[in-house]
Amino acid sequence: MTPPPRSARHPVRIVHLGLGAFHRAHQAWYTQRANERGGQGGNGGQGDGWGIAAFTGRSPEAARVLATQDAVYTLIERGPASDTATIVDALSTVADGGDTERWRAAVADPAVAVVTLTVTEAGYRPSAEALDADRASLVAGEGASTAPGRLVDGLRARRAAGVAGVAVVSCDNLPGNGEVARDAVLGLAGQVDPGLADWIASEVSFVSSMVDRITPATTDADRAAAAALTGYDDAAPVVTEPFSEWVLSGAFPAGRPDWEAVGAQFVDDIEPYERRKLWLLNAGHSLLAYRGLLRGHQTIAEAMADDDIAADLERLWAEARTELPFDDETLDAATAALRDRFGNARIEHTLAQIASDGSQKLGPRILDPLRSRLAAGRAPGEAQATALAAWALHLLGPDVRDPGAAALAETLRATPDDDAALAAGVLTALAPDLARESAVTDLIQNRIAQLRTGAITEPPLPTGAH
Known part of the structure; x- marks a missing residue:
């Protein structure tokens, strides 16, 4: 041909x-x-x-x-x-x-x-x-x-x-x-x-x-x-x-x-459109990637089919909705489209690809909407903390594609079983302005502990998935 x-x-x-x-x-x-x-x-x-x-x-x-x-x-x-x-x-x-x-x-x-x-x-x-x-x-x-x-x-x-x-x-x-x-x-x-x-x-x-x-x-x-x-x-x-x-x-x-x-x-x-995309689609991708890799999944569609992860995704979107300047009809349409897009199993969007360079991506995707919640007097989002906790555990694994997090990963691996140290290390590296916010650090620490427990009950990770 x-x-x-x-x-x-x-x-x-x-x-x-x-x-x-x-x-x-x-x-x-x-x-x-x-x-x-x-x-x-x-x-x-x-x-x-x-x-x-x-x-x-x-x-x-x-x-x-x-x-x-x-x-x-x-x-x-x-x-x-x-x-x-x-x-x-x-x-x-x-x-x-x-x-x-x-x-x-x-x-x-x-x-x-x-x-x-x-x-x-x-x-x-x-x-x-x-x-x-x-x-x-x-x-x-x-x-x-x-x-x-x-x-x-x-x-x-x-x-x-x-x-x-x-x-x-x-x-x-x-x-x-x-x-x-x-x-x-x-x-x-x-x-x-x-x-x-x-x-x-x-x-x-x-x-x-x-x-x-x-x-x-x-x-x-x-x-x-x-x-x-x-x-x-x-x-x-x-x-x-x-x-x-x-x-x-x-x-x-x-x-x-x-x-x-x-x-x-x-x-x-353009700023409202950027926030909508970053805080719904891109933040959702990061959550699915780090949570999914911990559970042994390899693609976005596989992670979407995991009920626990899908529930976390819905919580993440609910946490972001209060911070976005769009009406409910617009946001309902946006999240409905994302459910269809993420669930399209014929698009094999790998979690490992999405998980790369988290040190650059998590700030605008996860931390900015978290800061917005705090500034408005709202509690930090549980799913937002989950994404950061899953990233911390991801950095302990062998397949970290993130040159910007090399020093952080080395620091975290010195105390891999200390959940408080992992939570503090992530915030100090990504958001030093939040490192003294006990409501945030405590929530991330709690979610790290829960993710460890959940990971133990899961089947062994396949080769190349971490």
């Missing part, structure tokens, strides 16, 4: 950093559909479409595989009963993000109006050592390895080329992700070249966006399914759920695709 065919190659007007499955299931898919509608004129665009030059974030592997099939891939929407397939050719080119010259040329291209990012929450907060290395490299006129460093490098090339006007659109699960990106870029740019920082502040907009579409890692079975559905041999298909949502807030000085024509929303205040 042959690879999926390209029907069009649109001129590159978008540069993307973080060429992973989620980008291809979300921003690239929205751009594909906007191109198909042909409605690019209303937002400063042009009639021949918007192509994407996509760069990898860490490993170059995704670009290597996609390049062998001209950056065209199959998107499989996996519903509860059946699959549908779409050939996507919105990516005009793909490249290794470490290719400094190609990255600079792409961002400096006068035709480029938008730079999008999917670099995970951790990507916005590199280690001090990594930022120091990037600063020294950029001062020397060389490239960068972190996401903020690459943006500074690309924008420096754009300024040197005399090109103005670009929007940087963050598409990761962080509150105010556009502001977070802006602060990271300006902070580093100011250390490299204060004049560059001033130029970025005046010429570059940083757009916040709320993104939502469950996209599990692709398997060999998915590659076989893509071939069966399309008749093409695709080494890099993407599997995702039918549901999608994209809410954006910010300016686009050089135009953009008509994403709203295919379902995206543009709003003045």
Whole structure:
């Protein structure tokens, strides 16, 4: 068989950093559909479409595989009963993000109006050592390895080329992700070249966006399914759920695709939408991941089928509802949709994947709504404490994928049987402002003890699940 065919190659007007499955299931898919509608004129665009030059974030592997099939891939929407397939050719080119010259040329291209990012929450907060290395490299006129460093490098090339006007659109699960990106870029740019920082502040907009579409890692079975559905041999298909949502807030000085024509929303205040998603979907994912792994489950659907965990999820949602500025009808619809999405057993979203980088994720997902409850005079949430307790026990296991929690995990493993020390350690690391709140620490300690008891009665964990 042959690879999926390209029907069009649109001129590159978008540069993307973080060429992973989620980008291809979300921003690239929205751009594909906007191109198909042909409605690019209303937002400063042009009639021949918007192509994407996509760069990898860490490993170059995704670009290597996609390049062998001209950056065209199959998107499989996996519903509860059946699959549908779409050939996507919105990516005009793909490249290794470490290719400094190609990255600079792409961002400096006068035709480029938008730079999008999917670099995970951790990507916005590199280690001090990594930022120091990037600063020294950029001062020397060389490239960068972190996401903020690459943006500074690309924008420096754009300024040197005399090109103005670009929007940087963050598409990761962080509150105010556009502001977070802006602060990271300006902070580093100011250390490299204060004049560059001033130029970025005046010429570059940083757009916040709320993104939502469950996209599990692709398997060999998915590659076989893509071939069966399309008749093409695709080494890099993407599997995702039918549901999608994209809410954006910010300016686009050089135009953009008509994403709203295919379902995206543009709003003045994105913060309520971010909170709704983070505190319902993402917080639910974290709870299911850490609770589920302790019980020996491997996927979201398996954890949802566990009555004890599902009850904890309902409690978590009830704890968050009081803190969200939406009416009951809106929240009932949101949680009903999440029950259906989480229960879709044909989407094998692994708990181990979701459990990674909890040190970056739990703050906005669990601790922020907990703080909101306390500020309103309400008790800390039992399910919120359960998520933190399950994470503490997760850090004692051998399969911890969280560089940001390495020091904490080492500390906790020094006293693995001391529930009070585990509770205090988690709060001291993640929320020092709450570490002296006895109502919070006592509740987490209590939930750690209960989870230990529950884990003892469960069957042994399967290999690779912790």
